[in-house]
Amino acid sequence: MTVLSIVDLTVPRGGRPVVQDASLEIPAGQVTALLGANGAGKSSLVLAVGGILRPTGGSVRLDGRDLTGRRPERIRRAGLAVVPEGRRLLPDLTVEDNLRVATFALPPAAARAGRTRAHELFPELDKRLHIAAASLSGGEQQMLVLAQALVSQPKFVLIDELSLGLAPVVVQRLIPTIRAVAGSGVGVLLIEQFATVALGLAQRAYVMDRGRIRYSGTADELRDAPEVLHSAYLSQT
Numbered sequence: 467m468t469v470l471s472i473v474d475l476t477v478p479r480g481g482r483p484v485v486q487d488a489s490l491e492i493p494a495g496q497v498t499a500l501l502g503a504n505g506a507g508k509s510s511l512v513l514a515v516g517g518i519l520r521p522t523g524g525s526v527r528l529d530g531r532d533l534t535g536r537r538p539e540r541i542r543r544a545g546l547a548v549v550p551e552g553r554r555l556l557p558d559l560t561v562e563d564n565l566r567v568a569t570f571a572l573p574p575a576a577a578r579a580g581r582t583r584a585h586e587l588f589p590e591l592d593k594r595l596h597i598a599a600a601s602l603s604g605g606e607q608q609m610l611v612l613a614q615a616l617v618s619q620p621k622f623v624l625i626d627e628l629s630l631g632l633a634p635v636v637v638q639r640l641i642p643t644i645r646a647v648a649g650s651g652v653g654v655l656l657i658e659q660f661a662t663v664a665l666g667l668a669q670r671a672y673v674m675d676r677g678r679i680r681y682s683g684t685a686d687e688l689r690d691a692p693e694v695l696h697s698a699y700l701s702q703t
């Protein structure tokens with residue numbers, strides 16, 4: 467089975483390791499949750515896997531292929547898309563042009579197939595294709611951000627903060643889409659501030675605390691052991 471394997475990854479930032487010896491397995495066709503308090507190192511891990519930060523130790527492998535420390539374009543071409551925290555659209559461009567930018571590097575047939583897929587996942591955007599991204603609601607902007615990651619039809623997608631700044635009703639709208647993306651065979655790593663949302667979607671979950679993975683188990687196990695989450699979240703304060 468296809469797996470994204472992160473083994474003993476260490477990532478320095480500002481002269482100190484903010485991710486230390488972190489190991490995660492992200493299987494295809496499932497949602498895997500990554501939980502942890504502010505500053506735990508979740509975003510740094512995602513940025514290092516995506517090639518934006520450089521790890522000083524460990525490895526990232528997709529289908530056995532070593533992607534450790536490769537450039538972001540190379541990692542994306544290998545089938546790994548990243549939605550970084552606080553990702554911004556090109557506000558003055560239309561929705562359609564924002565999607566076009568995201569398919570720029572793809573062969574024409576793949577770009578067409580990817581756009582079709584994006585329209586299936588986010589039919590709301592169809593009516594908005596010709597307006598500026600800046601005019602979209604927060605929820606529509608997040609749909610467009612996700613669509614930009616998914617138009618390349620990646621094997622794996624890492625989503626950093628799905629629901630940041632979104633109304634609960636919008637988060638509820640996105641949940642079935644994330645499930646559908648995983649159901650189509652994509653491996654999803656989901657970082658999500660609302661543990662109930664993350665654990666409702668995920669089969670497996672990891673909890674990060676001060677740069678280290680402190681816990682991994684099934685989402686059901688973690689739901690039944692809230693003290694694990696509480697201690698990870700409280701240890702920071």
Ligand SMILES: Nc1ncnc2c1ncn2[C@@H]1O[C@H](COP(=O)(O)OP(=O)(O)OP(=O)(O)O)[C@@H](O)[C@H]1O
Pocket residue numbers: 479480484502503504505506507508509510511551
């Ligand atoms: N640009 C930076 N330079 C130096 N240190 C940074 C930088 N960005 C983050 N850090 C530090 O790295 C550590 C991990 O931060 P990171 O953003 O990865 O955590 P996080 O788990 O994503 O937190 P949050 O839930 O708030 O998004 C923190 O101690 C943070 O202060």
Ligand SMILES: [Mg+2]
Pocket residue numbers: 508509510551626
């Ligand atoms: Mg973060």
